[in-house]
Amino acid sequence: MRRGPFRAGAFRSPAHGPRTAVVVGRWLGAALLVCFATGLISHLLQDPPGWLTGRLPSRPVDGYRITQGLHVISGLAAIPLAGVKLWAVYPRLFEWPPARSVVHALERLSIAVLVAAVLLELFTGLLNTLQWYPWPFPFRQTHYWLGWTATGALLVHLAVKAPQLAAHWWRSAAPPLAERRALLAATAAAVGAVTLTTAGQSVSWLRAVDLFAPRRPDRGETGLPVNRTAVQAGTTAVPADWHLTVDGPGGYRIDLAGLRALPQVTARLPIACVEGWSASAHWTGVRLRDLLDRAGIPRGSTVRITSLEESGPYRVTEMPAAYADDPLTLLALAVNGRELTPDHGYPARIIAPDRPGVLQTKWVARIEAL
Template identity: 60%
Template sequence: MTSRMPRPRFAPPPFRPPVLSGRLHDARTATAVGRWLGAAFAVCFATGLVSHYLQHPPGWLADLLPSRPVWGYRLSQGLHIATGLAAIVLLLVKLWAVYPRLFVWPPVRSVRHALERLSVAVLVATAVFQVFSGLLNIAEWYPWPFSFVPVHFAVAWIAAGSILLHIAVKAPEIRAHWGRRSPGTRELPAEDVRDRRSLLLGMGAAVGVVTLTTVGQTLTPLKALDLLAPRHPDHGPQGLPVNRTAAAAGVSERGLGEWRLEVVGPRPCTLTLDALRALPQTHVRLPIACVEGWSVAADWAGIRVRELIQRAGGRPGTAALRVTSLEVSGAYRVMEMGADYAEDPLTLLALTLNGQTLSLDHGFPARIIAPNRPGVLQTKWVHRLEVL
């Protein structure tokens, strides 16, 4: 009789975190990249606040928003999108520089260490969400079930708070590695200095390429280089891009029928298109700037909104306006503008664009054009003005 040999027991190998010993995965590289990333996020946050409050002003702010300079929103939103795109490159390099710290073992060493890692997790998650959701927004692709604007705005505050907390926690380390020869730090080998300089130069070149190939959608002298932007300033009906077409808004020429403009006020009136064309026409050159970052100046002609307000009995200089579109539905179907916009002589109920009657996609028979306003508030297919 033969005895059975006991089967060997195979225990799983002990967990060993990956060894990541690259010389540039260090605090000095992270600090150098973080300076530029922090600046980009600061500009994004400030210009994002401008954009949000111009689009959705609280009641107390509505009459305080300025209509000048006429290029104000074009500049602020152009900066918002340009720095947001640059921040994608900077964030990827920053994550590359610090990712070995994600594998520290043990993952939590104390309560303080756990809180620090939690704050970093929130910072990384919100930063990644902001830049990549913003990228999908300018491409007008929304693969999520929530509304982009309020969520993007709320997460921006969380990201800003996380950045400030991170700077406060890491202040001693940041201070130690801020300069090339900061006090208390060892002299770096020449090879490390050379490699870090090459990394930062490569990062700067990547940011430059992304900027040059997208900023032309706002800075029209560079439009010939506009290769990666989702919009080109010259592409579209009547030489102007269109975000929301008439078909998407549920507006058709047949549905216009016998169109009338209804002006509601102390002395309400109704005007046909021929009657509007018979009124004195004002010609202005104004940019239209959309939240997706593209903008282009165009020649508009129509009736000053303040003249229509006065015709309906509104008091000059004090009347705000509610504008209603023929759109079937949409978050901006009804738009309000404060007295400063409504009274501005450049604010028009436009009937023509670049010397031609408005096309249906550009808002025929009438649309709003005003200085220093987001494109979503330049309401198209207007059929009702209500003096407030």
């Protein structure tokens, strides 16, 4: 009854084996753990729990750019590694009978959870870099919990397989094998090629070989790409009488001409998005702290920022005091020497150091103290 790839003896390559699985597993495990740790940082920055509120740092300026770049780079590198790892253990996936005991059944169930969670995590993460969401569930929350599931299943798997890992960890554990060496060399070349041709979206000195990354950060209006356009946000028609409202003990309203008349500051800051791309630009505008001081809002205050856009998960964002008080946090009116375009947040947008791009609110209409 067992035919084709399910039949006994169907896998004859000597490269199938525990030594191959251990070597590739080390690489894959490292990529997954880096991906998980950096993804956790991104989640905490976007949706900090109560105990972390007020403790998020605004420095280093490039902090989020580095961690999110590593997140996407390690996630992309894990895709070919996961494929080779499954190939190495493929014969074991179709052992017969499927379960020889209760313990064996639980072990195989944990492997099934691990494989399913890792593949779904990598698949959804890859499509997120393309901003394509062909599923009905929310990406960010699902991706977050899949990360915990995959990491937990990985730790269980490592504990169960600890004896085999120890036995095959060192090169002397298995005789030299040309097929295995060729497979590992091809795997390393594939991972290197994927990394070199996609990492340029976040690593500027690799931009010359950025052939397959979803975004080229040096292209777009004013030299910067955009994720959400003014058309998508419904903000193409900014009211002629637009004004910024700053709510506080001495709250006030100020129009665009009034903002331009205030002391202007230019800062070179990166904008880094969850999809992995990032780029630096020269932003010019008014220090957010100056606007808050004028409204009598004390230092150490969390502020809420509201956009003109009609809907969207980031229409309203909260900015902890560390960012609001940072002298580099601006209500930007221009970028790279040019007035903001509608897609970049005209008439005014927030730009702050070490902050995810989705929280750099565009088309700002109101700032209020909490």
